[in-house]
Amino acid sequence: METSAMIAAFVVWALLIGGLIFCFTRMGRGGGWED
Amino acid sequence: MEVKRERWGSRSLFIFAAIGSAIGLGNVWRFPYMTYEYGGGAFLFAWIIGLIILGIPWLMMEFGMGKYFQKGAPGVFEGIGKKWEWAGWWPVFVAFLIVAYYTVVMAWALRYAIDSITMAWGTGQAAAESTTGYFYDTILQISSGPTDFGAQVWLTLALLAVIWILMFFIMFKGARVIGKVVVWTVAIPWALLVILFIRGITLPGAVDGLNYYLSTDFSVLTDGGVWFAAFSQVAFSLSVGMAGMYAYGSFMAKKSDVNNNAAITTFADSATAFFAGFAVFSIVGFLMHALSVGATDVAASGLGLAFITFPAAISMMPALNGIIGAVFFFCLFFLGLDSAFFLAHGGVAAPLRDKLGWSLKKSTLIVCIAGFLLGILFTSQAGLYWLDIVDKAVSFYGLLITGIISCIIVGWVFGAKKLREYLNATSDFKFGAWWDWVIKLVIPIAMTFVVIYGGFMVDIPEAYGGYQIGPFNGSHIIWLILGITLILSFLLGRMKTKAPKEEE
Numbered sequence: 001m002e003t004s005a006m007i008a009a010f011v012v013w014a015l016l017i018g019g020l021i022f023c024f025t026r027m028g029r030g031g032g033w034e035d
Numbered sequence: 036m037e038v039k040r041e042r043w044g045s046r047s048l049f050i051f052a053a054i055g056s057a058i059g060l061g062n063v064w065r066f067p068y069m070t071y072e073y074g075g076g077a078f079l080f081a082w083i084i085g086l087i088i089l090g091i092p093w094l095m096m097e098f099g100m101g102k103y104f105q106k107g108a109p110g111v112f113e114g115i116g117k118k119w120e121w122a123g124w125w126p127v128f129v130a131f132l133i134v135a136y137y138t139v140v141m142a143w144a145l146r147y148a149i150d151s152i153t154m155a156w157g158t159g160q161a162a163a164e165s166t167t168g169y170f171y172d173t174i175l176q177i178s179s180g181p182t183d184f185g186a187q188v189w190l191t192l193a194l195l196a197v198i199w200i201l202m203f204f205i206m207f208k209g210a211r212v213i214g215k216v217v218v219w220t221v222a223i224p225w226a227l228l229v230i231l232f233i234r235g236i237t238l239p240g241a242v243d244g245l246n247y248y249l250s251t252d253f254s255v256l257t258d259g260g261v262w263f264a265a266f267s268q269v270a271f272s273l274s275v276g277m278a279g280m281y282a283y284g285s286f287m288a289k290k291s292d293v294n295n296n297a298a299i300t301t302f303a304d305s306a307t308a309f310f311a312g313f314a315v316f317s318i319v320g321f322l323m324h325a326l327s328v329g330a331t332d333v334a335a336s337g338l339g340l341a342f343i344t345f346p347a348a349i350s351m352m353p354a355l356n357g358i359i360g361a362v363f364f365f366c367l368f369f370l371g372l373d374s375a376f377f378l379a380h381g382g383v384a385a386p387l388r389d390k391l392g393w394s395l396k397k398s399t400l401i402v403c404i405a406g407f408l409l410g411i412l413f414t415s416q417a418g419l420y421w422l423d424i425v426d427k428a429v430s431f432y433g434l435l436i437t438g439i440i441s442c443i444i445v446g447w448v449f450g451a452k453k454l455r456e457y458l459n460a461t462s463d464f465k466f467g468a469w470w471d472w473v474i475k476l477v478i479p480i481a482m483t484f485v486v487i488y489g490g491f492m493v494d495i496p497e498a499y500g501g502y503q504i505g506p507f508n509g510s511h512i513i514w515l516i517l518g519i520t521l522i523l524s525f526l527l528g529r530m531k532t533k534a535p536k537e538e539e
Contacts, residue, residue, distance in 0.1 A: 001242055005249035008076030012309055015083055019302040023295055026463040 040105055041209035041395065043286050048214030050299055053098075053283055055217040055373030056381070057274045057304035058224070060140065060341070063370060067248060067312035068336035069268050073261045076251030079309075081265035086301055089481065090269045092473040093438070094297040095466075096445055097275055099458045101284025102293055107386035108278040110285075112441075113532065115449045121521075121528035122440050123386070126278035128520035129433035130382025131402075133277060135409040136422045137375050138202075142194035142414070143174060143342065144367040151360025156346055158356055163326065163347040170342045178416035181424070181504050185416030192414045198375070199407040206380045207399040210286040213376060220373040225307070227366035228314050234359055235317030238352070244320020247330045248312050267485045271430070272304060274374065276438035279381030294462035315340070318348045325351040338419075341367060379406060392533035423500055424509055428516040435486050436517070439479045446475035 001009075043049040070078050101107065104114040109123035156162055156169040171177045178185040205216050235241055255261050274280060284293065322333045322344065335344045349360045384398040393401070413422050445454065451471035459465045498508030507515070 002246045002250050004076060004251040005246050008079055008249045008251050009245075011076075012079050012083070016302055016306040016309060020299065020306065023299045023302065026295060027292070028463055 041286055042211065042288060043214045044211050045214075046291065046296070048211075048218070049283070049287060049291070050296055050303075051217045051221050052210070052214055052373070052377070053280075053296065053300040054303045054307075055221045056279060056283065056377030057272065057300055057374075058221065058307045058370060059272075059274070059374035060137075060367060060371050061272055062304070062308040063228075063311045063315060063367065064337050064340045066268060066272065066308035067315040068334060068340065069264055070312055071248050071316065071330070071334055073264045074252045074255035075247075075249045077253045077255045078261055078265055079249075080253075081256065081262050082268060082305075085262075085266045085269040086305055088473060089266060089478060090273050090301045091298050092466075092470050093270070093275045093442070093478055094273055094280065094301060095293055095458060095470075096442065096454065096474055097280035098284035098287070098293045098297055099454050100445060100449070101281035102287045102289070102291065103454065103457055105285050106389050107282035107285060107381070108441075109386045109527070110389040110532075111281050112444065113528075115444060117528075119444050119448065119528075121524040122437070122444055123278070123281070124524035124527045125433070125521060126276055126437040126441070127383055127386050128523065129429045129437055130277045130279055130378045131406065132409075132425055132429040132433070132516070132520075134375050134378035134382070135406050136413045136425055137371060137378065138198050138406065139191065139195055139410050139413040139418065139422065140338070141198055141368050141371040141375065142191050144364045144371065145194045145198070146174060146191060147342065147346070148361050148364035148368065151349070151357050151364060154350070154357050154360065156350065158350050160326070160351065163322075163350040166343045166346040166350070169346065170338075174342070175419050176416050177419055181417050181420035181502050183417055187411070188414050188416065188418070191418075192411065195410050195414055196407060198372075199403045199410075202372075202376050202379060203399060203403045206376050206384065206403075207396045209380075209395050210283075213380060216376075217373050220369050224366045224369040227362050227369070228307075228311055230362050231314040231359070231366065232310070232317065234352075234355070234362075235314050235321065238317065238321035238324075240320040240322075240324025241317035242320065243323060244316040244318070244330075245313065247320065247334065248316035263485060263488065266481050267489060270435065270438065270482060270485070272308060273301060274377065276434035276441070277378060277382050278386065279377045282381035282385035283377070285385070290461050292462045292464075293458045294464040294466060298464065319344065322348040322351060379403065390527070390530070390532050420500070420502060424502060424512050425516065427494075427499060427509075428513040432486065432490055432513065432517055433520070435482045435490075439482045439486070442474050442478045442482075446471070446479075451475050 100111045104111045106114060108126050109120050112123035113120040150156065156166055176188050205213060319334055323330060333344055345363055349356050352359060379402050384402045387393060388395060388398040451474040455466055455470050494510045494513065498510050499513055500509040502509035504512060
């Protein structure tokens with residue numbers, strides 16, 4: 001793959017998965033998943 | 036007596052339902068093409084900014100208002116003030132018209148899934164080069180124009196009936212059963228996308244396709260068109276502006292965390308779209324390699340990608356053609372299914388129940404029958420022409436205009452600050468005052484820009500699609516659909532609201 005394509009893929013995956021992980025780890029109030 | 040509102044069984048079921056409604060056909064057939072068309076990584080940069088400053092706040096607004104008033108869209112705006120109730124009915128009509136043709140597209144996907152078993156459109160290069168004819172002549176049996184209805188395409192109509200019956204049985208017990216079903220309708224297409232991705236990247240030419248998908252040209256960020264495309268993609272992909280998210284929010288318990296749920300829904304929907312792009316463009320790259328053509332010859336969006344490009348790629352695959360075909364079209368079907376019952380249940384049935392006091396079963400049955408009856412128009416031989424016109428009227432203009440109006444009324448009349456403080460009180464994330472201005476100004480201005488430059492400036496000077504229907508052209512029909520639904524919204528808004536009955 002071209003370098004720019006690989007960088008784009010890596011950065012976007014990092015942001016999206018990072019965003020999801022961040023949201024999941026902040027689920028505290030009201031009992032997390034069982035809210 | 037206060038009527039007990041239907042509820043999600045747990046927070047995870049709500050999140051699955053919201054993700055399922057946001058993830059739809061557009062994740063596979065629109066997002067990858069937009070990324071390719073508008074500069075790869077540069078488009079992704081603009082899109083992620085759009086997700087954070089537009090997508091999450093907009094979704095929070097719809098979930099939050101539904102939760103606050105414990106009603107679907109019309110009940111929310113009635114709660115703000117009786118004179119605003121019409122603004123909640125307009126997106127209900129948008130949802131109804133969308134689901135009426137969306138289910139027909141699902142019926143086509145089912146038809147292709149069945150045809151995949153025998154590879155009815157053939158294998159090899161000759162078959163790959165004739166998939167356009169297969170779609171138009173065999174599947175659609177398309178007529179000469181929108182007034183030439185021809186005969187019904189009976190197989191499509193039968194599949195449409197099956198889809199509506201299936202949807203009735205999923206919806207008539209309400210949110211608790213929907214929550215259990217969406218766990219599967221989210222997981223199955225994800226599993227199928229993984230299969231497609233693995234098959235795609237093991238084919239020759241896949242890397243070329245991925246380069247087209249993601250190669251980055253940051254100089255395009257100075258072009259307003261890229262930002263325009265990215266922001267409109269955010270609006271279209273999250274299922275906002277279709278009434279349903281208000282109802283889905285209203286099924287949440289009072290202590291639920293809207294802010295975090297909206298963020299999770301947005302990130303999960305976006306990750307799915309981004310991943311789908313890998314599956315789609317690796318297979319597009321294979322087709323380029325197999326037919327020795329350029330990306331512009333095979334890269335497509337919408338129906339063209341699903342029903343012309345993909346069947347061609349499947350025809351050219353060295354092995355497992357039928358299985359991969361079935362995987363792809365069942366994937367489309369399941370992607371569409373939870374979006375369809377989101378539109379039918381959250382978008383239409385829940386507001387009818389709130390307004391007319393109907394039971395859950397009665398409102399669901401009436402919506403399913405009405406949706407099927409309208410779907411007959413789209414399964415005629417002129418169906419594709421009407422689908423194209425109605426799609427432009429409601430999923431472009433209707434969605435955006437009703438979204439703009441909703442944000443203005445919530446932001447300025449109800450009060451964005453009041454809503455933000457209400458949401459922050461039960462949330463792990465606290466949003467600052469900037470959120471108020473996103474709802475009051477940024478979304479209305481950005482979406483007005485999209486409506487004017489992406490819509491009116493094109494469709495007012497030129498007849499949409501070149502259609503002629505009696506004295507009207509395609510653009511006239513679009514204005515007519517918007518006008519009639521707006522008048523009906525005002526009429527429904529003036530009607531007295533009956534208290535809903537206790538569920539049986």
